[in-house]
Amino acid sequence: xxxxxxxxxxxxxxxxxxxxxxxxxxxxxxxxxxxxxxxxxxxxxxxxxxxxxxxxxxxxxxxxxxxxxxxxxxxxxxxxxxxxxxxxxxxxxxxxxxxxxxxxxxxxxxxxxxxxxxxxxxxxxxxxxxxxxxxxx
Amino acid sequence: xxxxxxxxxxxxxxxxxxxxxxxxxxxxxxxxxxxxxxxxxxxxxxxxxxxxxxxxxxxxxxxxxxxxxxxxxxxxxxxxxxxxxxxxxxxxxxxxxxxxxxxxxxxxxxxxxxxxxxxxxxxxxxxxxxxxxxxxxxxxx
Numbered sequence: 001x002x003x004x005x006x007x008x009x010x011x012x013x014x015x016x017x018x019x020x021x022x023x024x025x026x027x028x029x030x031x032x033x034x035x036x037x038x039x040x041x042x043x044x045x046x047x048x049x050x051x052x053x054x055x056x057x058x059x060x061x062x063x064x065x066x067x068x069x070x071x072x073x074x075x076x077x078x079x080x081x082x083x084x085x086x087x088x089x090x091x092x093x094x095x096x097x098x099x100x101x102x103x104x105x106x107x108x109x110x111x112x113x114x115x116x117x118x119x120x121x122x123x124x125x126x127x128x129x130x131x132x133x134x135x136x137x
Numbered sequence: 138x139x140x141x142x143x144x145x146x147x148x149x150x151x152x153x154x155x156x157x158x159x160x161x162x163x164x165x166x167x168x169x170x171x172x173x174x175x176x177x178x179x180x181x182x183x184x185x186x187x188x189x190x191x192x193x194x195x196x197x198x199x200x201x202x203x204x205x206x207x208x209x210x211x212x213x214x215x216x217x218x219x220x221x222x223x224x225x226x227x228x229x230x231x232x233x234x235x236x237x238x239x240x241x242x243x244x245x246x247x248x249x250x251x252x253x254x255x256x257x258x259x260x261x262x263x264x265x266x267x268x269x270x271x272x273x274x275x276x277x278x
Contacts, residue, residue: 003165003166003188004187004188004191005191006161006165006166006188007162007166007188007189007191007192007195008191008192008194008195008198009161009195010158010161010162010165010166010170010192010195011158011191011192011193011194011195011196011198011199012195012196012198012199012202013154013157013158013161013195013199014154014155014158014159014170014172014192014195014196014199014241015195015196015197015198015199015200015202015203016154016199016200016202016203017151017152017153017154017155017156017157017158017199018151018155018196018199018200018203019151019199019200019203019204019207019209020147020150020151020154020203020207020209021147021148021150021151021152021154021155022141022144022147022148022151022209023148023151023155024200024203025141025209026214027139027141027214028141029270030270030273030274031139031140031141033266033267033269033270033271034267034270034271034273034274034275035267035271036271036274036275037271037274038140038141040140040141040142040143041143041145042141042143042144042145042147042148043148045144045145045146045148045149045152046148046149046151046152046155047152047244047245048149048152049148049149049150049151049152049153049155049156050152050153050155050156050159050244050245051152051156051244051245051248051249052152052153052156053152053153053155053156053157053159053160054156054159054160054245054246054249055248055249057156057157057159057160057163057164058160058163058249058250061160061163061164062163064164066167067163067164067165067166067167067168068164068165069165069166070165070166070167070168072167073163073167074167074168074169075169075250076169076237076247076252076254078237078254079252079253079254080254081253081254081257084235084236085235085236085237085254085257085258086236086257086258086261087232087235087236088231088232088233088234088235088236088237088258089232089236089243089257089258089259089261089262089265090232090261090262090265091228091229091231091232091235091236092228092229092232092233092236092239092262092265093232093261093262093263093264093265093266093269094225094228094232094265094266094269095224095225095226095227095228095229095230095232096225096229096240096262096266096269096270097265097266097267097268097269097270097271097272097273098221098224098225098228098269098270098273099221099222099225099226099229100270101222101225101226101229102172102229102239102240102241103172103173103176103229103233103239103240103241104172104196104239104240104241106226107172107176107193107196107197107200108196108197108199108200108203109200110197110200111197111198111200111201111203111204112200112204115219116214116217116219116222119219119222119223119226120222120225120226120229121226122226123222123223123224123225123226123227123229123230124176124226124227124229124230125176125180125230126226126227126230127226127227127228127229127230127231127232127234128176128177128180128181128230128234129180129230130230130231131230131231131234131235132177132180132181132234
């Protein structure tokens, strides 16, 4: 119960941050990525604010033996830069550049009640379904 | 393409708020705040599905609260080809699944952990994103 409530709070804070930062606006994302248009460098400030905060916070949090509501920290153990990572990141970049949406802002965008985020998320879920089928074969 | 206003202060503050959420998820759950990973795991893994779904519900709730408090309403793109959204969404699903992360997991959490995989992934998706967005904007908008 505590865990579920805590996750709901974390998600809400995240979504609120996406709105305040402007990252949930696909126009703003496109204007950041499109370097020959009317360039809007705001997203650098989003990434900067988020990384500086998280970097400092993680130093303290990861000194603990365990998280507050679970028995261990679940950190990625894979450290190898492989083909899968590179191809995956390239495909993601292409989809992001084409639409101005990445997963978080698209989900938060559902709050606006417009069509684009809905279509994007259905399409993205089909992508997950395909990869899941391929990996369990 | 609709021009947008440069908002360094709000964007930086929004980034800090996103960072606070990432710290929260690590402090209480021991988890990376990677949205693609959370969504994908919620879809295919029964164990831990409830908290993940609630995190996703929170993203929408936070969006609604943010919308009401700040009054930010975004000009949704009339005339933006829907097939680009369909293809792009599919690419984001395939890509973040293969590359194990998106802007939040690699870009925010991974870089904060100084993970070489995340730093490389961020450089690649930013680079490809810049090329594709520049082409898309000049062709379609």
